[in-house]
Each structure stands twice: as C-alpha cells, then as structure tokens.
Amino acid sequence: QVQLVESGGGLVQPGGSLRLSCVGSGIIFSIYPMGWFRQVQGKQRELVADSFLDRTNYADSVKGRFTISRDDAKNEVYLQMNSLKPEDTAVYYCNTKYYVPRSWDSWGQGTQVTVSA
Numbered sequence: 001q002v003q004l005v006e007s008g009g010g011l012v013q014p015g016g017s018l019r020l021s022c023v024g025s026g027i028i029f030s031i032y033p034m035g036w037f038r039q040v041q042g043k044q045r046e047l048v049a050d051s052f053l054d055r056t057n058y059a060d061s062v063k064g065r066f067t068i069s070r071d072d073a074k075n076e077v078y079l080q081m082n083s084l085k086p087e088d089t090a091v092y093y094c095n096t097k098y099y100v101p102r103s104w105d106s107w108g109q110g111t112q113v114t115v116s117a
Contacts (some may be wrong), residue, residue: 002026002106006094009111011083014040020079020111022094026102030072033097038090039110049079050097061087084115 004027008020020036033052039045049068056068056091067080077094079097096103 001101004094004103004106006092006108006111007049009092009113011114011116013117014085014115016084016115017080017082018084018113020092020094020113022077022108024075024077024094026106027075027096027100029070029075029077032100032103034070034077035095035097036066036077037093037095038066038088038113039086039093040090045093047097048092051077052097081113084113086115089113089115 004022005091006020006022008037010016010018011012012018033050035047035050037045037047048062050057051068051070058066065083070077091112093107093110095107
C-alpha cells in the first residue's frame with residue numbers, strides 16, 4: 001500500500017519561505033517523475049513542480065521562486081518555496097507526476113500553506 005506523508009507547511013508572511021517535505025512508502029520514487037501539486041478549495045489540483053533524473057519543470061506561476069529536489073535513497077521529495085505570495089496559499093501534495101493507479105488512489109493529507117500578512 002502506498003503512503004505519502006507531506007509536512008512543512010504553515011503560516012508565513014508574503015515574501016517569506018517554507019520548505020516542504022514528502023516521504024513515501026510502498027512506492028519507489030526513483031523510477032518515477034515525482035511532482036508537487038497544490039489545491040485550493042473548490043478548484044482543481046494543479047501540478048506546480050516535478051522532477052525526474054536531472055530534469056525539473058515548474059508552473060509559470062512559481063518559476064524562479066520554487067525549487068523541487070529529491071533524495072531517492074530516502075524516498076523523499078522536497079519543495080523549497082521562496083518569495084511566497086498570497087496566491088500560493090493552498091494545500092500542497094506530492095505524488096507521481098503521471099497517473100499511477102496505486103499512488104493516485106492514495107493521496108496523502110497534504111500540508112497547508114497559508115501566505116498572509
């Protein structure tokens with residue numbers, strides 16, 4: 001059974017930084033493109049960053065501010081978020097970038113990021 005556990009969220013002022021972490025079990029991160037997604041209540045979940053081998057991709061809205069990294073030996077993926085804006089407020093989740101049934105059927109609880117003065 002796949003289990004994904006996100007952590008590191010919180011309340012931060014605009015311009016601040018947070019580092020999110022995700023640890024997985026029941027799935028080998030190293031063989032998958034891994035992504036960070038975010039969801040605002042009432043809206044679709046969106047992919048904001050992904051990583052596989054030496055390649056990373058970012059949504060235009062976070063490019064230059066967020067950095068995704070991973071430690072496949074630990075089965076962990078991270079998201080460094082700098083210069084945070086109120087519109088970054090959302091619940092953040094990690095998962096495989098592309099649909100993998102047993103992983104996408106097991107989304108974690110996510111971690112809430114709130115950017116507010």
